[in-house]
Amino acid sequence: MKPTPSTFPRPDGSSREPDPDTAGAAPLLSVRDLVKTFPGRRTLGRPAAPVRAVDGVDLDLAAGETLGLVGESGCGKSTTGRMLVRLLEPTSGTVEFGGRDITRLSQRRMRPVRRDLQIVFQDPHASLNPRQTVARIIAEPLLVQGTPAPAARARAAELLDLVGLRAEHLDRHPHQFSGGQAQRVGIARALATAPRLIVADEPVSALDVSVQAQVVNLMERLRRELGLALLFIAHDLSVVRRVCDRVAVMYLGRVVEIGDKHEVYDRPAHPYTRALLSAVPLPDPAAERRRERILLLGDPPSPASPPSGCGFHPRCPKAQAVCRTERPPLDAVGAAGRRAACHFPETG
Ligand SMILES: Nc1ncnc2c1ncn2[C@@H]1O[C@H](COP(=O)(O)OP(=O)(O)OP(=O)(O)O)[C@@H](O)[C@H]1O
Ligand code: SF4
Ligand SMILES: [Mg+2]
Incomplete structure (x- = not known):
């Protein structure tokens, strides 16, 4: 049987079983009144008005569930996704993960939370370090958690296999891969710590149309097999309908509708x-x-x-x-x- 990240021993010796089907249980992720304001860009020496990129977002996500986040360009999807994984500090509001308020945890206290909470970016070539080998890129989240280097490399090889690449790719650099292959590396990296939730920010929209379906299918298969929760940010409403259980629609920094995908799409x-x-x-x-x-x-x-x-x-x-x-x-x-x-x- 193929190894799966959910059964990988973690740095502390524990392993993670897939999250059970938890319909009706307390949410894995709970976001309340989340706000992000950026300073406006100065024009002709005059300060511009601040930009309320995210203006009071509320959403919940259950363990093992896929929630699609859709809306026009600039409505605040990426800013929301980045705040959820604490790559951006919220201006106000709260993010609870696994019942714990993580909104203002220090970087040190965030470290153990990070193994459960990962992100896949839109453009793999822009988001993977071009100077690092694939082995290093995938192993990095494990090294941060304290996994010894040889074990982290061995897991990187298993993860490459899991996402449809081969162990001989370990010593290559990102530019030696096509967009679709590079995104598989990004997915392997996100899976390395056996997370409970992955935020995928338009994971296929920078890829050729011909490989988009393959990468979406891969994410869908892994999500199902590993019992992951997924926040799937996307422009393509047809893909969201296929992949997601629920959908949240954003407009101008706010969620304006959220619910079961059949309800939202049909009515x-x-x-x-x-x-x-x-x-x-x-x-x-x-x-x-x-x-x-x-x-x-x-x-x-x-x-x-x-x-x-x-x-x-x-x-x-x-x-x-x-x-x-x-x-x-x-x-x-x-x-x-x-x-x-x-x-x-x-x-x-
Ligand atoms: N660092 C920043 N400084 C100033 N404004 C920003 C910054 N990042 C994002 N914004 C602005 O915040 C708003 C939301 O941006 P965001 O990237 O979250 O939108 P998005 O929904 O992900 O769009 P897209 O579909 O194009 O990816 C936009 O008006 C954007 O210009
Ligand atoms: S009808 Fe609803 S969506 Fe339209 S302007 Fe009024 S509150 Fe907004
Ligand atoms: Mg975006």
Whole structure:
């Protein structure tokens, strides 16, 4: 039988069994009112308004679950993902992981948490150190946790096998790989410590279309076999539908709808979700001809000067007077666990 990271002994001698199916149990990850404000760029010597890249994100993720995070470019998906793994410090809000508040843990106290919480980046060639060998890149998270170098190298070889590469690739450098192969190295690195949650930030969008499906299939297989939870950040709503259990839709730094993927895709409650989904091509040409396209007016507003009230109101076909003044909370709507931030959600 192939070795799997979940059965690898960890640096402290323990091993991790796949997380059980925990529907209804306390979430593995719980994010409340998460905010990230960047200083605005100075223009002509004058300070610009701060950018509220993430403006109060709430979401939960259960052990072993895959949550898709979607939304237009610039809505704050990557900033959210980076805060969850503490690569970026939140301005405010809380991140609980495994029931523990990790928002303000020191780097030293974060170290043991990091083995459970890993990230795969969008562009493997930009995110893997070009001067390091693949062996070193994959072994690094293990070395940080205290695994001796020979054992870490042996595990790197097993991990390469697990992601469909070969042990003879160990001494190569990232530029000697295609994009798809390099992303497999990035995935092997993220799996090295047998994590419980991986944040995958658009893991295939920098790859050739021809290899995207292979890498998505690999992630899906590993996630299933290893019982990982996955926060899958993506532009491609068709991939999210295939891979994820639930989906969260972001707009202008906030989650505007979250729920079971079938509920959200088949009966979107928020007008923005409806518009996003109406642009996804349908495989059946007859259905494609029949369906209604909802065109959004203009570009998304800048997070440096967000609109008052509901951030979507300047583009929303359903906007009323109250939408310009009152920000809608992310309230329960329809089936259990389904929430939407809209004063007039569709409930049919
Ligand atoms: N370091 C930074 N300094 C200033 N502004 C930033 C910084 N990082 C991100 N932003 C801004 O924050 C907002 C959210 O960016 P983010 O990269 O999180 O969006 P995204 O949803 O991941 O977009 P994409 O789909 O293009 O990857 C954008 O307006 C972006 O310009
Ligand atoms: S709150 Fe109003 S503007 Fe915002 S999405 Fe709902 S209907 Fe549209
Ligand atoms: Mg991004």
